Amino acid sequence: xxxxxxxxxxxxxxxxxxxxxxxxxxxxxxxxxxxxxxxxxxxxxxxxxxxxxxxxxxxxxxxxxxxxxxxxxxxxxxxxxxxxxxxxxxxxxxxxxxxxxxxxxxxxxxxxxxxxxxxxxxxxxxxxxxxxxxxxxxxxx
Amino acid sequence: xxxxxxxxxxxxxxxxxxxxxxxxxxxxxxxxxxxxxxxxxxxxxxxxxxxxxxxxxxxxxxxxxxxxxxxxxxxxxxxxxxxxxxxxxxxxxxxxxxxxxxxxxxxxxxxxxxxxxxxxxxxxxxxxxxxxxxxxxxxxxxxxxxxxxxxxxxxxxxxxxxxxxxxxxxxxxxxxxxxxxxxxxxxxxxxxxxxxxxx
Numbered sequence: 001x002x003x004x005x006x007x008x009x010x011x012x013x014x015x016x017x018x019x020x021x022x023x024x025x026x027x028x029x030x031x032x033x034x035x036x037x038x039x040x041x042x043x044x045x046x047x048x049x050x051x052x053x054x055x056x057x058x059x060x061x062x063x064x065x066x067x068x069x070x071x072x073x074x075x076x077x078x079x080x081x082x083x084x085x086x087x088x089x090x091x092x093x094x095x096x097x098x099x100x101x102x103x104x105x106x107x108x109x110x111x112x113x114x115x116x117x118x119x120x121x122x123x124x125x126x127x128x129x130x131x132x133x134x135x136x137x138x139x140x141x
Numbered sequence: 142x143x144x145x146x147x148x149x150x151x152x153x154x155x156x157x158x159x160x161x162x163x164x165x166x167x168x169x170x171x172x173x174x175x176x177x178x179x180x181x182x183x184x185x186x187x188x189x190x191x192x193x194x195x196x197x198x199x200x201x202x203x204x205x206x207x208x209x210x211x212x213x214x215x216x217x218x219x220x221x222x223x224x225x226x227x228x229x230x231x232x233x234x235x236x237x238x239x240x241x242x243x244x245x246x247x248x249x250x251x252x253x254x255x256x257x258x259x260x261x262x263x264x265x266x267x268x269x270x271x272x273x274x275x276x277x278x279x280x281x282x283x284x285x286x287x288x289x290x291x292x293x294x295x296x297x298x299x300x301x302x303x304x305x306x307x308x309x310x311x312x313x314x315x316x317x318x319x320x321x322x323x324x325x326x327x328x329x330x331x332x333x334x335x336x337x338x339x340x
Contacts, residue, residue, distance in 0.1 A: 015265065015319065016265055017265065017267075018265075020210070020211070021209075021210035021211045021212075022194075022210050023194075023195065023196050023210055023241040023324075024241050024262070024264055024324040024326070025264050025266060025282060025285065025287055025324060025329070025331070026264070028283075028285065036186075038188070038211075039194055039210075039243075040188050040189060040192055040193070040194060040209075040211070041186055041187060041188045041189065042183055042184075042185055042186060042187060042189060043185075043186055072186070074185040074186075075185075086183075087183070087184075087185040088185055088186070089185040089186035091186070095267065096267060096317070099267075099317040100317065100319075100339055101339075102301065102339065103301055103302070103337070103339055104301055104302035105302060106302055111302065121192070121194065121243045122188075122189040122192040122194075122243075122245075123189075125192065125243060125245045125258070125260075126183075126189070126192075126245070129224075129226070129258065129260075130226070130243060130260045130263055130265070131226045131260060131263065131321060131334070133265055133319060133321040133335060133337060134319070134337060
């Protein structure tokens with residue numbers, strides 16, 4: 001599988017987060033739930049990375065039936081704004097989906113609801129500007 | 142400008158010695174053009190050679206010397222084609238020693254990075270609002286207190302998918318927000334560019 005060619009993609013919002021050694025408010029981020037997270041690597045956080053993770057993020061409360069995927073699993077994330085794609089591996093738990101149920105982001109006519117994935121700055125900046133903060137994406141496994 | 146042309150432009154700008162320019166002339170291209178490539182071929186989980194982060198230790202002409210958070214040293218060229226963000230799209234002269242940054246660009250043969258885009262002091266905070274007073278949001282960011290300053294003429298709020306507006310009256314204490322802002326170096330304070338909130 002790869003970019004935009006799996007049978008059951010997920011559509012939602014992506015954002016970015018910092019992890020590993022970092023500056024500023026990110027300085028205390030640490031290596032994430034998997035212990036390997038680094039802002040300069042193409043990695044992501046996924047809301048259903050474990051039981052403990054799921055109990056915090058609760059995407060089901062937003063109507064999102066996300067599959068359990070654990071540390072190291074690879075996703076292909078395609079920006080619905082630019083059409084660009086990046087491959088990332090799970091390195092952390094997040095985003096906190098149920099804190100923002102129903103939130104919606106659009107890019108032209110392409111819209112998506114609910115925060116489903118956070119990318120490291122290096123991965124996010126490969127397909128979108130960090131200053132956008134939120135962006136609609138397609139996620140393939 | 143197509144992505145490949147932009148990369149070629151950045152590379153030639155540095156190799157041709159035209160990277161050094163009048164400071165206020167830099168940062169003129171839209172950042173969106175930097176993300177038009179159809180596919181980034183890099184092993185998932187791998188460190189991205191075309192990306193750098195850290196804090197600026199020196200500025201020499203258009204060259205930024207950066208100490209990475211992992212202690213790696215980076216040399217980053219800013220060219221006429223580099224988009225620069227520091228709270229808002231801005232120009233090279235706003236970049237200061239001590240600032241933090243993320244940069245994306247093209248790795249040069251000598252190991253330096255010719256930057257497509259530089260985001261200076263940018264932060265992305267998932268936080269809860271603990272208090273609101275005149276011109277400030279007090280935030281709890283994973284247990285750490287952060288003060289968010291409202292910047293007149295710049296700070297905007299997005300309530301769900303509404304367009305960004307300057308009216309912050311919809312923000313509420315106790316609610317979760319996402320804040321895109323610019324860190325004030327060596328403090329727990331940020332200037333707010335955009336605050337995303339539910340409705």
